[in-house]
Amino acid sequence: DAGVIQSPRHEVTEMGQEVTLRCKPISGHNSLFWYRQTMMRGLELLIYFNNNVPIDDSGMPEDRFSAKMPNASFSTLKIQPSEPRDSAVYFCASSLAPGGGLRVAKNIQYFGAGTRLSVL
Amino acid sequence: GIQVEQSPPDLILQEGANSTLRCNFSDSVNNLQWFHQNPWGQLINLFYIPSGTKQNGRLSATTVATERYSLLYISSSQTTDSGVYFCAPRDTGRRALTFGSGTRLQVQP
Numbered sequence: 299d300a301g302v303i304q305s306p307r308h309e310v311t312e313m314g315q316e317v318t319l320r321c322k323p324i325s326g327h328n329s330l331f332w333y334r335q336t337m338m339r340g341l342e343l344l345i346y347f348n349n350n351v352p353i354d355d356s357g358m359p360e361d362r363f364s365a366k367m368p369n370a371s372f373s374t375l376k377i378q379p380s381e382p383r384d385s386a387v388y389f390c391a392s393s394l395a396p397g398g399g400l401r402v403a404k405n406i407q408y409f410g411a412g413t414r415l416s417v418l
Numbered sequence: 419g420i421q422v423e424q425s426p427p428d429l430i431l432q433e434g435a436n437s438t439l440r441c442n443f444s445d446s447v448n449n450l451q452w453f454h455q456n457p458w459g460q461l462i463n464l465f466y467i468p469s470g471t472k473q474n475g476r477l478s479a480t481t482v483a484t485e486r487y488s489l490l491y492i493s494s495s496q497t498t499d500s501g502v503y504f505c506a507p508r509d510t511g512r513r514a515l516t517f518g519s520g521t522r523l524q525v526q527p
Contacts, residue, residue, distance in 0.1 A: 331514055341504065341517035354514065387459060395513060405449055405508070407515060409461040 300324075302410035304390050310416045316378040319413045322371055323392030331391040331407065332365055332375050341389070347373065348395060359384075380417045387412045420445045420509040424518035431495050431525050439490040439521045441505030449508035450481055451515060452490050456501045464490070464503075495525045 303322040311317055323330050331346040345355040347367045358365070362381070367373040377384055391407040421444040431437055443450075452464040465472050465479040467488065472479055476495075481488040488507075492499055502522050506515035 329513055333517075340519050341506075343514040343516075346514050348513065354512065389461065393513075405513070406463065406466045407451065407506075408463060409453075411460055414459070 302390055302392050302408055304388075304410035304413050306413060307411060308414045308416075310418065311380055312418050313381055314379045315417075316376065317380045317384075317415060317417075319375040319388050319390075319415070321373045321375070321390030321410060323373070323390070324408055325371070327392035327394050327408075328370070329393045329395045329405075330367060330373050331393075332373070333389045333391065333409075335387045335389065335412075336385075344375070344388075377415075380415075382417045385415055385417050387414050419512075420447070420507060420516045422505060422507060422516055422518035424503075424505055424521050426521060427519065428522045429524070431523065433495060433497060433525055433527050435495050435525075436491070436493045437495060437523070439492070439503055439505075439523075441488045441490075441507075441518055443486050443488075443505075443507045445486075445509045447483060447486075447507040448510050449515070450488055451506045452479055452488070453504045453506060454499075454501050455504060455520070461504070492523075495523075497525045497527055499523060500525050 305320045332344040335341045343357045345365045350367045365375045389412045391409045393407045423442045454462045467479045467481045469483045476493045478491045502520040505518045
């Protein structure tokens with residue numbers, strides 16, 4: 299399995315520009331998470347999806363941030379307009395949550411390599 | 419939400435030494451993961467350990483859920499063990515993990 303794939307790995311942009319980060323979860327996983335890592339706040343959850351539906355977006359900083367999951371194999375995190383304080387590493391993670399007729403899954407989260415965003 | 423405290427915040431070891439990292443959490447959990455963030459920033463799964471003890475080579479972990487703590491043991495440390503170790507429990511009300519602030523480990527040759 300290729301694991302969780304994020305793109306781009308690095309993004310440098312100017313203040314005010316739109317930024318789109320992309321994530322492909324592990325095939326078969328039904329939960330997807332976006333986290334952000336900064337020196338000041340550490341690793342914190344932004345939003346997570348279950349079966350493509352946003353469940354908890356309480357960590358999304360403000361209206362400039364939006365996330366979508368149009369299908370089970372793709373998610374985007376968009377920042378518009380971007381600001382210097384958005385500079386951080388953004389991680390995507392996926393897991394197989396228990397549900398339906400499945401045995402209880404371990405719900406282990408696997409992380410992508412992250413996107414390092416710099417907003418100048 | 420759940421509060422997570424990791425100690426020590428920083429640790430410097432000589433190669434070959436052993437160490438214990440601690441994670442205290444404030445609420446009941448049904449999932450706890452330990453991660454190693456290497457110097458390139460990658461988050462590597464070490465253990466899924468909501469309770470009990472597991473071992474993987476030179477690393478082992480123990481979680482005592484009733485007392486709300488978890489320990490990560492590193493034996494015979496190597497320079498490649500350097501990086502930041504995160505504890506991330508998940509409380510019973512959420513699916514997402516809550517990360518501690520980490521223990522920054524430096525292993526010197």
